[in-house]
Amino acid sequence: MENIAANLKKVLVTLPDGVRLVAVSKFHPVEELREAYDAGQRIFGESHVQELQRKVTEMPSDVQWHFIGHLQTNKVKYLAPYVTMIHAVDSLKLLQEIDRQAAKHDRVIDVLLELHIAEEATKYGFSPDNCRELLASGVWRELQHVRICGLMMMATYTDDTAQIRREMATAQQLFDEFKTEFFADEDSFKERSWGMSHDYPIAIETGATFVRIGTTIFGERVY
């Protein structure tokens, strides 16, 4: 049995000011989320729409739900009424659909653009060039119901900490470039979402503002 409150505390004391924790609760039952909630955690990360739908109704209404998984455009409508942030936007089509669905609820939804920097071929996300092209096109400026707040990435899953550090540093460089080029006047473009259980200490050193941590807090997931 995991001591979730104790695990949470252990993580929180390692986070400097300016780095916020997304407690990744996917595949964990609501009772476990509630333990984290009772210990003060408010930001929870989920990656499956149906599972999140169910948990939303069972958790207190002041939880901030961050959707961190790959999102299909046809599922955006289910999240639009309540989601606080969508971390892994990886196409213009998805960005436009979030805008359209958010408009229906008279909301502005915060999103991050997902970068593909890792070596694994299976990961989603924009290549640096495609991300730059999207931003340079300016089409996103016309979307009134979506706010691009920064970048998200997953480093390669490896024990090679130098490689992880290199990938995260690349993401941070791209953030700095995009901030200067496209968001110099937008205070809301400030978030860097990288770092998971095995690599978040490196993420803290390479500019992360959100770390997404599941296993270290809730234990191993049972799929």
Ligand SMILES: *Cc1c(COP(=O)(O)O)cnc(C)c1O
């Ligand atoms: C599951 C997941 C995490 C958390 O992973 P842990 O190794 O359990 O900390 C972080 N980010 C994303 C995108 C995930 O899908």
